[in-house]
Amino acid sequence: xxxxxxxxxxxxxxxxxxxxxxxxxxxxxxxxxxxxxxxxxxxxxxxxxxxxxxxxxxxxxxxxxxxxxxxxxxxxxxxxxxxxxxxxxxxxxxxxxxxxxxxxxxxxxxxxxxxxxxxxxxxxxxxxxxxxxxxxxxxxxxxxxxxxxxxxxxxxxxxxxxxxxxxxxxxxxxxxxxxxxxxxxxxxxxxxxxxxxxxxxxxxxxxxxxxxxxxxxxxxxxxxxxxxxxxxxxxxxxxxxxxxxxxxxxxxxxxxxxxxxxxxxxxxxxxxxxxxxxxxxxxxxxxxxxxxxxxxxxxxxxxxxxxxxxxxxxxxxxxxxxxxxxxxxxxxxxxxxxxxxxxxxxxxxxxxxxxxxxxxxxxxxxxxxxxxxxxxxxxxxxxxxxxxxxxxxxxxxxxxxxxxxxxxxxxxxxxxxxxxxxxxxxxxxxxxxxxxxxxxxxxx
Numbered sequence: 093x094x095x096x097x098x099x100x101x102x103x104x105x106x107x108x109x110x111x112x113x114x115x116x117x118x119x120x121x122x123x124x125x126x127x128x129x130x131x132x133x134x135x136x137x138x139x140x141x142x143x144x145x146x147x148x149x150x151x152x153x154x155x156x157x158x159x160x161x162x163x164x165x166x167x168x169x170x171x172x173x174x175x176x177x178x179x180x181x182x183x184x185x186x187x188x189x190x191x192x193x194x195x196x197x198x199x200x201x202x203x204x205x206x207x208x209x210x211x212x213x214x215x216x217x218x219x220x221x222x223x224x225x226x227x228x229x230x231x232x233x234x235x236x237x238x239x240x241x242x243x244x245x246x247x248x249x250x251x252x253x254x255x256x257x258x259x260x261x262x263x264x265x266x267x268x269x270x271x272x273x274x275x276x277x278x279x280x281x282x283x284x285x286x287x288x289x290x291x292x293x294x295x296x297x298x299x300x301x302x303x304x305x306x307x308x309x310x311x312x313x314x315x316x317x318x319x320x321x322x323x324x325x326x327x328x329x330x331x332x333x334x335x336x337x338x339x340x341x342x343x344x345x346x347x348x349x350x351x352x353x354x355x356x357x358x359x360x361x362x363x364x365x366x367x368x369x370x371x372x373x374x375x376x377x378x379x380x381x382x383x384x385x386x387x388x389x390x391x392x393x394x395x396x397x398x399x400x401x402x403x404x405x406x407x408x409x410x411x412x413x414x415x416x417x418x419x420x421x422x423x424x425x426x427x428x429x430x431x432x433x434x435x436x437x438x439x440x441x442x443x444x445x446x447x448x449x450x451x452x453x454x455x456x457x458x459x460x461x462x463x464x465x466x467x468x469x470x471x472x473x474x475x476x477x478x479x480x481x482x483x484x485x486x487x488x489x490x491x492x493x494x495x496x497x498x499x500x501x502x503x504x505x506x507x508x509x510x511x512x513x514x515x516x517x518x519x520x521x522x523x524x525x526x527x528x529x530x531x532x533x534x535x536x
Contacts, residue, residue, distance in 0.1 A: 118531045119475050120163055122156050124149040124524040127480070127508040128517055130488050131174065132181030133527070135504045137494035138190075141212055142529075144504065145182040145194055147174045149524035153182060153197055153204075157214050160496070168214035172197045172204050178417035178511040184493065185235035187243045189264040192217070195233040199514075200251050203227040222260050222269040231255070234290050238325050239297075244272055248285065252415070253308040255285035256339065259325065272326055279339035283307065286340070287314070287359035291325060295370040298323055302374050304351075304359050305342055312413035314357040316342060317349040317376060317390070331372070331392040348390050348397050351378045356385050358412060358422075365426030367391065367435055367452050373427045375402075375437060385410050387424055387439055389455045400455040408443060416513030436463055469501050469532040480507050482522035501532040 125133075126147045133146040140159050148154045151174040156165045174180055174197055182196030190211040197204050209216040221227060226249040236244040243262040248255045256276035260269045278286035284305045291299035298321040307313040320328045320336055328336045330346040337344050351357040356379035363375045373391045380386045380401065387403040410421050425438035427450065435450040449461035478485055490504040507525040509517070 119472055120529040120531070122146070122165060122504070122527040122529055123154065123167070125506050125527045126151045126174065127482075127485070127506070127523070127525040128521040129176060129178055129512055130486075130508045130510065131178050132183075133488075133490045133504055133506070134182055134184040134196075135490050135492045135494075135502060135529070136184040136186065137492050137496050137502060138186040139497050141192075142494075142502070143184055143186075143192060144527070144529065145184050145196065146504075146506075146527055147182070147197075151175075153194075155184075155192070155194055155214055155217065157192075157212070166214055168217050170194070170206060170217065171219070176512065176516045177514045179231065179514065181233075183233055183235055185237075185243055186494075187262055187264050188241050191264075193235060193243065193245075193262075195235070195245070198230045198233060198247075200229045200231055203230045203247075205233075223271060226258060229255075236291060236325065239293070239323070244325055245269070246277070246288075246290075249276075250280070250285060251309070253280075253285060253306055253310075253313070254282055255280055257286060257288060273338060276339040277328075278303065278345075279341050280305070281341055284342065286318075287362075289362060289364055291322065292364050294321075294364075294366050294372060296366075299325055300364050300372045302348075302362050302364050303345075304357050304362060306359070307353060309415035310413055311358060311415070311418060313353040314359055315351055315353045315355065316347050317351055317357060317362065317374065318345045319348050319372070319374065319392075320346060321372070331397070348374060349376075349378070349388070349399055354413075355379055356410075358418075360420060361422060361424040363424060363426035365428060365435075365437075367427065368429040368431060368433065373435075373455070375424050375427060377403075377422060377424055379409065382406075384408055385422065385441075387437075389427065389437070389450070391455060398455070402437065402448060402450070402455065402457060403439065405441060405443060408441065410441075414513070416515065417511040418513075419510050430464060434458070434461075467535045469534055471503070471530055471532040475505055475528060475530040478507055480522055480525055482509075484509050485522060485525075486510060499534065501534070503530050503532070504528070505530055 136143045144156045153170040153172040179199040180197045185193045192208045194206045206217040231248045234246045245260045257278040259272040261272040284307045286303040288303035291301045304314045322328045390399045423440035428436045433452045437448045447463045448457040485507045492502045506527045
């Protein structure tokens with residue numbers, strides 16, 4: 093069903109759209125792309141190059157690249173074709189030697205991975221194994237960088253309800269991958285699997301990770317919100333700083349909130365943020381005592397985790413369940429500190445959307461408080477308009493996983509139908525949509 097990359101999922105399904113502005117920076121067409129269902133694309137700016145990974149109009153995995161000073165793209169079609177699974181996102185990374193790495197189109201299938209052998213030359217993208225072990229049932233490829241800048245690859249081996257997370261590290265000198273850890277990072281013990289957030293480097297210098305366990309492919313069987321932190325992605329600790337034995341299991345990991353199966357916990361809506369004192373704060377949803385779905389925040393205090401109900405959505409219950417990619421009815425953001433003892437927390441549900449201003453000591457919304465006006469990126473209005481006439485089309489976005497040297501901001505924008513539980517749709521299908529690279533600027 094759902095992903096280990098909750099923030100990217102929210103962007104993919106379009107509810108975290110930016111504020112637009114009348115000033116029109118550039119819009120550059122990349123290619124025509126498949127629009128019969130949504131799947132995650134990737135954008136990576138790593139000067140002097142900008143790379144995009146996606147599925148073209150014929151559903152072929154494709155990488156496009158340009159020099160930042162040029163509007164001309166070079167293309168490389170890869171020998172991998174998308175089916176109907178919205179899990180099969182494609183992702184990109186650049187190692188310290190400047191070589192491009194590409195992985196994707198996997199959901200319990202053999203590793204699909206390519207890397208260049210000549211910097212900036214897409215024609216040298218070559219299929220390769222990593223360690224050659226436990227690479228037959230790969231899902232959720234995630235590229236990370238440790239604090240030394242080494243490229244780390246995390247993925248799940250196994251299936252939903254029965255799988256382990258493994259981590260590899262790349263050596264540019266030898267051009268080879270090796271295991272980062274002697275054991276899996278998480279181990280479902282053949283009974284469950286962990287759905288983890290990507291480790292997030294916090295203001296305290298630690299990587300922070302939250303996860304839920306799931307017993308079956310049915311997303312309603314998520315349970316036990318858990319947490320760990322690490323200085324190096326190799327040795328992991330609980331919130332009190334005690335070292336945790338690896339692999340992390342339901343028994344050995346730190347459970348923050350013991351939400352039971354069918355308790356309203358959903359992995360894409362688990363987020364990690366930080367308050368003004370750099371304390372990790374988890375946001376998520378579950379059912380309250382009345383059976384309504386509510387947003388909660390959990391923060392590690394001196395004497396343990398404090399859990400606070402943030403929302404008050406009376407009479408609302410999202411009864412999600414089943415296998416396959418779910419169209420998200422609710423969205424939960426990560427807390428963001430704004431000073432003066434206040435935090436911001438974005439949300440969306442059928443009753444409305446907005447941003448709470450939270451009182452940091454209590455983690456509760458401040459009555460009547462409104463988010464402060466802050467400079468927002470300027471993007472051309474036309475970039476966010478749906479142009480397809482086919483019924484049911486929606487706007488999809490992907491943020492830049494890299495950064496420019498001049499402060500320009502980039503996003504990918506395209507149009508597709510909603511997810512269909514990873515099942516084929518009967519024809520007719522919409523015509524391919526235009527994948528657009530949109531450049532934005534911060535107001536001066």
